[in-house]
Amino acid sequence: MRNLLAALLLAACERETPTPAAPPPAEVPTAALAPSTNAPTMPDAPLYDVAMTLEDQGGAKVGLDTFRGHPAVLSMFYASCKAACPMLISKIQGIEARLSPEARAELRVLLVSFDPERDTPEVLQRLALEQHLDLNRWKLARPAPQDVRLLSALLGVKWNRLSNGEFNHSSVLVLLDRDGEPVSRLGTLADDPTSFLQTVEAMASTAPVSAVAP
Amino acid sequence: MSPLSLLLPFALALGAPQTQVPVGPGVWRPIFPPEEGLEEVPVGRFLLDARPVTNAELLAFVRTHPEWRRDRVSRALADEGYLTHWAAPDALGPDARPDQPATRVSWYAARAYCAARGARLPTVAEWELAAAASEDEPDASRDPEFRARILAWYGQPATATLADVGQGEPNYWGVSDLHGLVWEWTEDFNSLLVSGDNREQKGADKLQFCGAGALEARDRGDYAAFMRVAQRSSMEAHYSTSTLGFRCASDGGKP
Numbered sequence: 001m002r003n004l005l006a007a008l009l010l011a012a013c014e015r016e017t018p019t020p021a022a023p024p025p026a027e028v029p030t031a032a033l034a035p036s037t038n039a040p041t042m043p044d045a046p047l048y049d050v051a052m053t054l055e056d057q058g059g060a061k062v063g064l065d066t067f068r069g070h071p072a073v074l075s076m077f078y079a080s081c082k083a084a085c086p087m088l089i090s091k092i093q094g095i096e097a098r099l100s101p102e103a104r105a106e107l108r109v110l111l112v113s114f115d116p117e118r119d120t121p122e123v124l125q126r127l128a129l130e131q132h133l134d135l136n137r138w139k140l141a142r143p144a145p146q147d148v149r150l151l152s153a154l155l156g157v158k159w160n161r162l163s164n165g166e167f168n169h170s171s172v173l174v175l176l177d178r179d180g181e182p183v184s185r186l187g188t189l190a191d192d193p194t195s196f197l198q199t200v201e202a203m204a205s206t207a208p209v210s211a212v213a214p
Numbered sequence: 215m216s217p218l219s220l221l222l223p224f225a226l227a228l229g230a231p232q233t234q235v236p237v238g239p240g241v242w243r244p245i246f247p248p249e250e251g252l253e254e255v256p257v258g259r260f261l262l263d264a265r266p267v268t269n270a271e272l273l274a275f276v277r278t279h280p281e282w283r284r285d286r287v288s289r290a291l292a293d294e295g296y297l298t299h300w301a302a303p304d305a306l307g308p309d310a311r312p313d314q315p316a317t318r319v320s321w322y323a324a325r326a327y328c329a330a331r332g333a334r335l336p337t338v339a340e341w342e343l344a345a346a347a348s349e350d351e352p353d354a355s356r357d358p359e360f361r362a363r364i365l366a367w368y369g370q371p372a373t374a375t376l377a378d379v380g381q382g383e384p385n386y387w388g389v390s391d392l393h394g395l396v397w398e399w400t401e402d403f404n405s406l407l408v409s410g411d412n413r414e415q416k417g418a419d420k421l422q423f424c425g426a427g428a429l430e431a432r433d434r435g436d437y438a439a440f441m442r443v444a445q446r447s448s449m450e451a452h453y454s455t456s457t458l459g460f461r462c463a464s465d466g467g468k469p
Contacts, residue, residue: 043452045289152404153321153451154290160405162249168407 048180054141057124067108103204116142263461270312313378315459321451328462336463347386
């Protein structure tokens with residue numbers, strides 16, 4: 001049955017979802033399945049086109065475009081997350097460690113919470129200290145409750161809230177250029193960051209065209 | 215303010231004006247439980263559009279909200295295919311009949327349309343609850359004959375022209391076209407954490423999905439539900455396709 005579902009999902013990945021010609025086959029041999037084509041396409045326009053107000057770990061109101069003018073990594077998390085979210089932070093720090101000093105200095109990181117009710121600035125500040133985040137370049141922030149789904153849609157993050165208050169969510173890292181256009185994406189914590197790193201280096205070595213943001 | 219008075223400014227379609235009907239309360243039995251053990255999801259009473267939003271209704275919206283014209287909208291909110299079947303940014307033309315379901319719309323555009331009406335998109339749970347109904351029964355989801363009829367739609371070749379809304383018989387709740395016309399956007403379409411490649415092992419799933427990870431399918435006989443899961447999990451919010459439309463919902467307390 002897993003192969004059946006895989007076949008259905010792969011068939012549905014084409015953008016113009018065609019009506020299937022026949023009911024799905026009972027079993028499809030694994031070898032017959034093409035490699036996963038479910039690599040989502042990010043929009044080729046700035047995500048900063050969407051105005052959104054966030055509150056950062058210092059209690060400051062900032063826009064989604066707070067890091068305009070810098071290459072920026074965006075993702076979503078929640079503070080009480082025990083497994084994947086610390087791994088997410090580690091992954092980003094691991095990427096930073098592999099950057100040249102010049103690229104690392106240029107890179108910014110914005111992590112936005114799924115859980116604005118519980119992830120207050122105080123909670124975010126505490127997490128930032130625990131994780132030794134460089135708050136000159138990192139921001140932890142919470143959105144308005146009604147904007148959580150909107151932001152997840154912009155970033156291509158899948159998530160839902162569980163009945164115990166935890167969250168089931170994907171761990172997606174989106175790299176935006178200085179104007180907020182998505183240029184690279186890591187869909188899982190296991191994804192190879194090589195291309196991501198190269199893109200950051202390339203962006204960092206290119207002088208910004210517009211005015212440099214703080 | 216009654217839902218109908220909010221609908222009147224949008225009732226410019228040549229066909230029947232849009233109405234909302236109460237659906238539920240009831241229980242949705244998802245084929246992929248959203249969390250372990252949650253095999254029955256209670257759904258409260260809500261209001262649902264009786265039929266999908268039409269081209270004519272979307273046109274009226276685009277004319278009063280020009281930021282949603284295909285030549286003005288940000289590509290972050292709608293892809294290159296958005297409303298390309300219309301003759302012009304503010305005119306339907308021969309390839310977009312007024313009473314056909316509005317298609318080639320992104321999730322953002324659908325949401326904005328519903329918000330302008332004082333409404334919202336239905337959740338997956340709400341949509342599925344409504345879709346479980348046959349003409350006579352509120353929950354025909356385990357009826358083999360009902361399942362076969364719905365699956366037969368998927369077995370038909372795509373027709374050249376999309377039918378107008380409201381042609382089929384309404385279901386138990388008075389809702390039409392949940393099956394047999396177009397896929398439909400939902401508010402939380404990105405809430406199902408199923409990987410596009412289910413050959414991955416459980417361990418790999420934990421690297422992709424925090425929390426429950428890989429989900430086991432229940433009720434493997436409901437092929438149509440699998441198709442809808444596949445369709446939703448393949449979407450991104452800025453996508454628009456010729457087979458995907460939407461309808462709106464509203465919170466509905468006691469009558």
